Amino acid sequence: MIEKFFPFLMTAGKYAADMQKNIDFLGSYSKSEQIADIVTRIDLDISQKFIKFCADNFEGEDYIIVDEERLQDLGADPKAEIKNHKYAFIIDPIDGTLPYRNKLPMWAISIGVWSYGQPLYGVVYAPSMQIMQYCDDDNAYLIEGVFTSQEWKQTIKPLPDSEESSKLFIMTSNSILMARHWREHKIPRQSFNSAVISGMMVLTGKAIGFIGRDYLWDFAALLPIANKVGVKIYNFKTKQVFDFSMLNNKLGLADYELICRPKYLEFIKENTEYSDVK
Numbered sequence: 001m002i003e004k005f006f007p008f009l010m011t012a013g014k015y016a017a018d019m020q021k022n023i024d025f026l027g028s029y030s031k032s033e034q035i036a037d038i039v040t041r042i043d044l045d046i047s048q049k050f051i052k053f054c055a056d057n058f059e060g061e062d063y064i065i066v067d068e069e070r071l072q073d074l075g076a077d078p079k080a081e082i083k084n085h086k087y088a089f090i091i092d093p094i095d096g097t098l099p100y101r102n103k104l105p106m107w108a109i110s111i112g113v114w115s116y117g118q119p120l121y122g123v124v125y126a127p128s129m130q131i132m133q134y135c136d137d138d139n140a141y142l143i144e145g146v147f148t149s150q151e152w153k154q155t156i157k158p159l160p161d162s163e164e165s166s167k168l169f170i171m172t173s174n175s176i177l178m179a180r181h182w183r184e185h186k187i188p189r190q191s192f193n194s195a196v197i198s199g200m201m202v203l204t205g206k207a208i209g210f211i212g213r214d215y216l217w218d219f220a221a222l223l224p225i226a227n228k229v230g231v232k233i234y235n236f237k238t239k240q241v242f243d244f245s246m247l248n249n250k251l252g253l254a255d256y257e258l259i260c261r262p263k264y265l266e267f268i269k270e271n272t273e274y275s276d277v278k
Helices: 002-020 033-057 068-074 078-083 097-101 195-203 222-229 262-271
Strands: 063-067 087-095 108-115 118-126 131-135 140-144 152-156 169-171 209-212 232-235 257-260
Touching: 002 033, 002 087, 002 108, 002 118, 002 131, 033 063, 033 068, 033 087, 033 097, 063 068, 063 078, 068 078, 087 097, 087 195, 108 195, 108 222, 118 195, 118 222, 131 195, 131 222, 140 222, 152 222, 169 195, 195 209, 195 222, 195 257, 209 262, 222 232, 232 262, 257 262
Parallel strands: 063 087, 169 209
Antiparallel strands: 087 108, 108 118, 118 131, 131 140, 140 152, 209 257, 232 257
């Protein structure tokens, strides 16, 4: 099923990339209201295209669309609504608003396919980087040069415990991490201001972990891929593996999440603190 979304992603990715070229950086304040309005409009345009795409391609299926811009469409209890349908198509039209509006390539479009509240399939696509990750019933895959004549597809396999991930740790921009022993471990820290791009790096072993505070649409596509490659999404405080019950009624996480391989869970917990900045 997940490959049925590829034509949409190709078209939406081209549209978003073309629109990004028209965003002018105004002054030095990266959160200019005018720029934010432009990105919101592009978000809404992609959402509208997605609604039409699903109507054209999934007629007769029991599905709902979950989208940040249209959360109110799910009614008073969005969690119950998601669990009540065979398919929930959970889209994040542009994840990485800050890099997108500053004409940087670290942004992505993601679609998670969930069934009765459980993750089923996911696809994440970074148009400016020409990279896609997705999973089907059997495996997870990485495509570089996606939608070009230079496509290179490979299976993402779970790394054995004996093999280390690259020594990079990724933090979200709205958290303050206070390292006690990071320097002695020689693990640099980085923020990409995109949960999807950060998660993609963890899934392929390019980073040991990512901490963020996000909503369902930020990781709905990452979770089913993670399940295929031995990566988990944890509650950072409790170390509990993600469960649908962790979401509040706005489909947000009350606490920070940690995305990592199980082998790094204790190490990250022991060596990291954060100030609770919302």
